[in-house]
Amino acid sequence: MEKGNSDDSEIRPVSSPPPVDRFGFLKNQQNGAPQVSSQSSIPREKERIKKWRKMIGVGGIDWKHYVKRKPHVVKRRIRKGIPDCLRGLVWQFISGSRDLLLMNPGVYEQLVIYESSASEMDIIRDISRTFPSHVFFQLRHGPGQRSLYNVLKAYSVYDREVGYVQGMGFLAGLLLLYMSEEDAFWLLVALLKGAVHAPMEGLYQVGLPLVQQYLFQFESLVKEYMPKLGEHFAQEMINPTMYCSQWFITVFSYSFPFHLTLRIWDVFLHEGVKIVFKVGLALLKSRQDELVQYPFEKLLHALRNFPEDAMNPDTLLPLAYSFKVLIFFSPT
Amino acid sequence: MAPVSALAKYKLVFLGDQSVGKTSIITRFMYDKFDTTYQATIGIDFLSKTMYLEDRTVRLQLWDTAGQERFRSLIPSYIRDSSVAVIVYDVASRQSFLNTSKWIEEVRTERGSDVIIVLVGNKTDLVEKRQVSIEEAEAKANQLNVMFIETSAKAGFNIKALFRKIAAALPGMEAISAKQEDMVDVNLRSNNSNTSQSQAQSGGCSC
Numbered sequence: 001m002e003k004g005n006s007d008d009s010e011i012r013p014v015s016s017p018p019p020v021d022r023f024g025f026l027k028n029q030q031n032g033a034p035q036v037s038s039q040s041s042i043p044r045e046k047e048r049i050k051k052w053r054k055m056i057g058v059g060g061i062d063w064k065h066y067v068k069r070k071p072h073v074v075k076r077r078i079r080k081g082i083p084d085c086l087r088g089l090v091w092q093f094i095s096g097s098r099d100l101l102l103m104n105p106g107v108y109e110q111l112v113i114y115e116s117s118a119s120e121m122d123i124i125r126d127i128s129r130t131f132p133s134h135v136f137f138q139l140r141h142g143p144g145q146r147s148l149y150n151v152l153k154a155y156s157v158y159d160r161e162v163g164y165v166q167g168m169g170f171l172a173g174l175l176l177l178y179m180s181e182e183d184a185f186w187l188l189v190a191l192l193k194g195a196v197h198a199p200m201e202g203l204y205q206v207g208l209p210l211v212q213q214y215l216f217q218f219e220s221l222v223k224e225y226m227p228k229l230g231e232h233f234a235q236e237m238i239n240p241t242m243y244c245s246q247w248f249i250t251v252f253s254y255s256f257p258f259h260l261t262l263r264i265w266d267v268f269l270h271e272g273v274k275i276v277f278k279v280g281l282a283l284l285k286s287r288q289d290e291l292v293q294y295p296f297e298k299l300l301h302a303l304r305n306f307p308e309d310a311m312n313p314d315t316l317l318p319l320a321y322s323f324k325v326l327i328f329f330s331p332t
Numbered sequence: 333m334a335p336v337s338a339l340a341k342y343k344l345v346f347l348g349d350q351s352v353g354k355t356s357i358i359t360r361f362m363y364d365k366f367d368t369t370y371q372a373t374i375g376i377d378f379l380s381k382t383m384y385l386e387d388r389t390v391r392l393q394l395w396d397t398a399g400q401e402r403f404r405s406l407i408p409s410y411i412r413d414s415s416v417a418v419i420v421y422d423v424a425s426r427q428s429f430l431n432t433s434k435w436i437e438e439v440r441t442e443r444g445s446d447v448i449i450v451l452v453g454n455k456t457d458l459v460e461k462r463q464v465s466i467e468e469a470e471a472k473a474n475q476l477n478v479m480f481i482e483t484s485a486k487a488g489f490n491i492k493a494l495f496r497k498i499a500a501a502l503p504g505m506e507a508i509s510a511k512q513e514d515m516v517d518v519n520l521r522s523n524n525s526n527t528s529q530s531q532a533q534s535g536g537c538s539c
Contacts (some may be wrong), residue, residue: 123399125351126372132368133372166400202401206402208406211406241375242378245376245406249374304377
């Protein structure tokens with residue numbers, strides 16, 4: 001169903017829509033989410049949303065005040081998971097992207113419409129390969145793919161040194177499921193330029209300096225917290241580039257169940273990159289006893305395919321919080 | 333059934349520009365399938381498969397890599413560690429063909445002549461969009477002294493032939509027996525023998 005310049009309104013619905021999970025991913029894909037929580041928890045969920053709405057205020061008017069007065073309450077509630085219907089909005093508050101948006105009216109439009117970028121072909125080659133199993137991004141040249149292209153192109157113009165790097169599409173794609181193009185763009189800017197936390201742009205600059213640094217630090221943390229496993233990795237000649245560079249480059253948005261990705265992103269946007277280290281350590285810890293016995297091939301396979309129960313956010317995240325991680329940032 | 337004695341292992345690294353079909357070739361080889369919902373490879377991916385040949389059985393360990401220039405800093409150690417480099421281009425993308433020179437150069441720099449290099453022109457199913465002729469690619473392969481084959485992962489064309497060609501070029505039996513110690517893998521059919529397997533392997537690796 002190739003389409004030219006037709007309007008969205010002209011896109012006819014497919015005869016029988018494919019079955020998707022509650023996040024819009026085609027069923028039976030790796031990103032599949034479990035069924036919605038049981039009936040009994042619905043009133044509790046409603047109560048939670050009410051609390052959150054109160055905390056945010058109309059149009060976000062109370063948010064900053066609330067955060068100042070009760071930072072610990074905010075932190076605790078975010079760690080429990082932001083209600084899905086408020087997620088997009090809250091992400092913009094905690095990442096600092098809403099302020100960037102307000103300070104730069106018209107800039108995004110300028111970048112999208114008038115500028116051209118050396119990365120355009122690179123971006124196009126990856127568009128249909130970013131969340132290909134999500135309905136929003138499935139239709140060739142459909143609204144999802146167009147938005148994704150626009151955000152990535154705009155960023156590659158905004159920062160010509162970084163341009164476009166494979167992996168950024170997953171960040172942008174994830175954001176676009178929760179907010180408009182322009183909002184997603186400014187959140188990407190907030191992350192890469194470091195509006196409230198350490199800038200992420202080093203993950204994508206030439207030589208991938210921050211990837212190298214984080215992988216080195218992650219390896220040291222494994223040795224510190226799980227010395228037996230660290231030693232086993234060394235013996236089997238497993239190094240972190242073999243299994244976890246994607247964890248950092250895409251902040252767990254590449255090959256993990258989507259409901260887990262979202263919970264990690266809630267905390268990531270509020271508390272910074274430390275949560276990526278902590279979740280990584282928790283994943284290893286949860287399977288440590290098996291991993292230390294596996295030889296090279298089996299080990300690599302296990303490190304890329306964690307079982308469903310190891311990826312349950314309600315057990316994985318508390319385990320992640322139990323690790324103390326100090327990251328020293330070397331200014332680039 | 334192949335004998336269950338020593339199983340020779342070989343590492344292959346897949347290189348080439350973004351979206352030329354490295355992952356698709358590997359998936360076709362591994363599972364004999366092709367689907368349109370591949371995600372772009374980020375960083376490095378790993379897969380392995382046992383290949384049963386007429387006279388022997390080999391275990392292939394495949395490193396799949398991200399094609400974008402920016403990721404090259406992650407790749408050299410994988411080239412150093414591999415005895416085969418599979419360098420893929422898209423027959424419908426002249427640029428991806430031209431860029432194979434850089435990849436071949438990089439492999440030669442890391443490994444000298446102690447490596448098998450295969451140039452692979454993928455996506456022959458895109459008949460109308462072809463930008464690189466088989467003659468031109470053959471000439472380039474001859475000139476650079478590397479092997480060459482055209483494939484279509486989508487149509488399943490020549491994928492088995494590619495891996496058979498690679499297997500036939502792998503160091504022969506005499507090399508295997510000479511290097512037996514670090515090539516030994518114990519009985520892959522049984523998964524209960526984890527402990528002995530891991531011992532055998534770590535013994536091999538630490539030397």
